[in-house]
Amino acid sequence: MAKSLGSKDVEKQAHVLAAEESTTAVRNPLINEFGDYGAHVLDAARLHGQDIKTTPDGKTVLIPQPSIDPNDPLNWTDSQKQIMLFVISVVAFMPDFGSSMAIITLLPQAIQWQKTQNTIQHNLVGNLFCLGAGGLFTVWLSAYFGRLPVLVSFTSMALGTSAWCAAATSFESYMAARILNGFFSIVAQAGGLMYIQDLFFFHEHPRKINIWSGAIIVSPYLGPLIAAFMISTMPWPNVFWVATGFTALCWILVVGLADETIYNRNLPQEQQTPPKSRLMRLIGVEQWRSRHDRQTFWQAVMRPVVAISKVPVLLCTIYYFLNFAWVIGVNATISIWLTDAYGFTPYNLGMFYFAPILGSLLGALVGHWLHDLVGKIYIQRHDGKIEPEARLIIIWLASPIMAISILILGFALQHSWHYMAIAVLTAVQVAGIMIATVALNAYLLDAYPEGSGEVGAWIVVGRTWGGFMATYIEINWVKQDGLVNAFGAQTGITAAAALIVLFLGMYGKRIRLWQGRMKFAM
Numbered sequence: 001m002a003k004s005l006g007s008k009d010v011e012k013q014a015h016v017l018a019a020e021e022s023t024t025a026v027r028n029p030l031i032n033e034f035g036d037y038g039a040h041v042l043d044a045a046r047l048h049g050q051d052i053k054t055t056p057d058g059k060t061v062l063i064p065q066p067s068i069d070p071n072d073p074l075n076w077t078d079s080q081k082q083i084m085l086f087v088i089s090v091v092a093f094m095p096d097f098g099s100s101m102a103i104i105t106l107l108p109q110a111i112q113w114q115k116t117q118n119t120i121q122h123n124l125v126g127n128l129f130c131l132g133a134g135g136l137f138t139v140w141l142s143a144y145f146g147r148l149p150v151l152v153s154f155t156s157m158a159l160g161t162s163a164w165c166a167a168a169t170s171f172e173s174y175m176a177a178r179i180l181n182g183f184f185s186i187v188a189q190a191g192g193l194m195y196i197q198d199l200f201f202f203h204e205h206p207r208k209i210n211i212w213s214g215a216i217i218v219s220p221y222l223g224p225l226i227a228a229f230m231i232s233t234m235p236w237p238n239v240f241w242v243a244t245g246f247t248a249l250c251w252i253l254v255v256g257l258a259d260e261t262i263y264n265r266n267l268p269q270e271q272q273t274p275p276k277s278r279l280m281r282l283i284g285v286e287q288w289r290s291r292h293d294r295q296t297f298w299q300a301v302m303r304p305v306v307a308i309s310k311v312p313v314l315l316c317t318i319y320y321f322l323n324f325a326w327v328i329g330v331n332a333t334i335s336i337w338l339t340d341a342y343g344f345t346p347y348n349l350g351m352f353y354f355a356p357i358l359g360s361l362l363g364a365l366v367g368h369w370l371h372d373l374v375g376k377i378y379i380q381r382h383d384g385k386i387e388p389e390a391r392l393i394i395i396w397l398a399s400p401i402m403a404i405s406i407l408i409l410g411f412a413l414q415h416s417w418h419y420m421a422i423a424v425l426t427a428v429q430v431a432g433i434m435i436a437t438v439a440l441n442a443y444l445l446d447a448y449p450e451g452s453g454e455v456g457a458w459i460v461v462g463r464t465w466g467g468f469m470a471t472y473i474e475i476n477w478v479k480q481d482g483l484v485n486a487f488g489a490q491t492g493i494t495a496a497a498a499l500i501v502l503f504l505g506m507y508g509k510r511i512r513l514w515q516g517r518m519k520f521a522m
Contacts, residue, residue: 046384055203063202064449069269073198073261080259081199084225085208087258088195089215089248091155091188096216098162098243099127099182100223103335104349105236112236113171117336118475123175124332125472127182132464134183135190136304139453141425142191143522144300146287148260154187155254159247161185166240185247186229186460189216193445193456198261205445206371206391210438214364220331221356228335228350247327255282264293264522278462295521311511312447316440316455317501321469322497326406326490327433328467329474330426331356335391336475342419352423359427363434371438372393388446389508392501394439399498400431410487432456447508451518 053062066074073081106120113120134154142150161181168174188195192212200208227239260281264272273290280286294300307313337346338352371394378390405428412421437459444455477486504511 014247036079057268060203064265066201067265067269069272071272071274071280073263073265074201078200083257083409084195084199084259084261085211087253088188088192089212090253091151091217092192092212093219094158094247094250095131095182095185095189096219097223097246098165098185098240099124099178100220100331101227101239101243102127102178103332104224104227104231104346105239107335107339107346108236109171109174115171119305120171121332121471123171123178125468126175126179128328128464128468128471130179130182131186131189132461132468134186135457135460135464137183138187138190139194139457140300140303142194142262142453143303144291144297145284146193146260146281147191147262148258148281149284149287151187151191151223151254151258152282153269154184155247155251157184157188159244159251161249162240162244162247166237166244168237184463190457190460191453192216193441194453195261197445197449197452198263202446202449203435206375206438206442207368208506209441209445210367210371213437214360214433216365217430217437218357218360220328221353221360222428224331224335225350225353228348228353232346232350250386260296262287266522267293281303293522299521303451303518303520304454304457307448307451308458308521310448310451310518312504313444313451313455313506314442315456315504317458317462319497319500320437320440320459321466322493323402323436323466324433324463325466325470326402326494327429328463329470329490330406330409330429331455332467332471333474333478334422335424338412338419338422341413341416344419352419355423355427356430359430360434363431366431367394367435367438370435371442387509388443388512389505391439391443391446392505395498395501398432398439399494399501402429403494403498404434405429405432406487406494407491410484410491413487414483443504447512448518450520454518 038210053065054060055062062074062177066072069075076084102121102124106117106124109115110117110120115354138150138154141469158181160473161177161184164177165181168177193209196205196208222227224241226242230242259278260275271293272291273286275281275286277286308317334352335344335349338349342348343350371391374384374394375390378393379386405425409425409429411417441456441459444459445452448455474486481489
């Protein structure tokens with residue numbers, strides 16, 4: 001039987017974790033003072049007199065403390081880091097951009113293949129499921145073989161399967177291509193957090209996550225927008241040739257600009273394997289030769305399992321599953337509702353998708369300053385210290401926004417309100433999920449930096465499998481219960497999911513200290 005989380009147990013566990021942390025090559029300057037590996041002191045004045053590396057202005061502590069190795073990604077130039085973030089963000093844009101195009105192409109495909117729109121939509125269901133599965137494979141393969149070769153190989157396969165989607169002549173061939181494309185195209189979405197952890201310091205994380213997440217959230221709306229304009233004058237395969245062209249651009253960026261970011265901070269500089277040839281890193285030869293410096297194959301395979309065994313990771317995945325499901329559900333079916341009830345043409349649908357794009361940009365713009373503002377206020381009120389649970393505070397703004405927008409959207413569609421009202425409500429829902437996405441990712445990255453890729457992959461699972469579920473049931477649910485009842489139930493689920501955030505805010509720290517950190521070989 002598990003022990004209760006009493007204050008003495010938590011204090012004891014904190015000291016055990018502090019002792020473990022003291023053995024690592026690069027120490028966290030906060031452990032001895034606070035006994036919580038998840039808490040961080042950012043105010044350099046609080047650590048006056050200690051040998052601590054700070055930002056150039058001397059005000060902010062650098063966490064993790066960088067090594068003196070010039071090959072340490074934390075020591076890369078700012079331009080190198082920003083280029084890498086740009087590449088990862090563009091590649092992270094790819095999967096949902098191509099996936100969501102099928103929301104629009106199902107209209108002519110149903111006519112061509114003489115199947116119902118609901119049947120054609122099953123390709124999207126399979127695609128979404130494999131996005132989640134591919135994410136888990138991405139992180140454990142990256143942990144063993146290295147980040148760069150997995151990024152190159154998965155992007156290459158995404159390029160081939162995207163061309164297959166465009167060239168498919170039967171529904172069965174098209175669906176197989178879509179499923180495989182989902183598995184491989186997810187690589188930078190699932191692995192985004194591990195790149196951010198590799199390249200940037202703790203105080204930089206929220207804004208970098210906001211940039212990367214912004215590309216992810218806006219992509220499923222820009223895809224349908226382009227597709228809607230195209231199918232009004234062109235055959236549907238041209239839509240996927242555009243997606244193939246964009247995937248080719250991603251491949252060029254990866255091969256031309258990306259580099260390996262994996263770095264074992266548990267090894268001193270003299271034991272690190274120095275990089276020699278970028279070509280050898282692209283194909284994974286250098287990473288293969290240094291694989292024994294990281295972990296065994298079985299240890300890499302078990303990393304996602306260890307991650308999901310941590311209660312905060314599991315609860316955040318469930319929260320995201322219960323919220324993003326209805327974002328994807330609305331996006332995947334809105335074209336059908338607008339076409340049937342409002343007589344929208346493909347051109348009209350294209351114009352409509354400007355609304356959620358603006359919503360995602362609004363959420364990113366607000367989050368760019370709001371996440372840092374909440375963090376600064378928390379630090380001021382807690383003697384210069386910030387804990388992971390502080391990142392969850394902003395979700396109390398995001399959750400009501402999402403719940404209210406879904407509820408009113410049901411009434412708007414049921415009673416045929418003006419389509420501009422539907423556009424505004426859709427935009428508000430997307431803005432809410434954008435804010436929540438950054439907060440969740442920042443929380444888990446702060447709490448478990450050693451499992452950055454794994455926690456990011458599980459968040460992707462929550463998002464894509466929630467979308468898989470919602471896309472599969474949304475149309476039949478609405479037909480059976482009506483829009484108001486169906487969306488009312490979804491509102492209740494969204495509101496109930498907010499209790500998860502309340503629970504983590506109250507007990508998250510105790511649970512983290514009780515369970516301990518993710519003990520990986522690297």
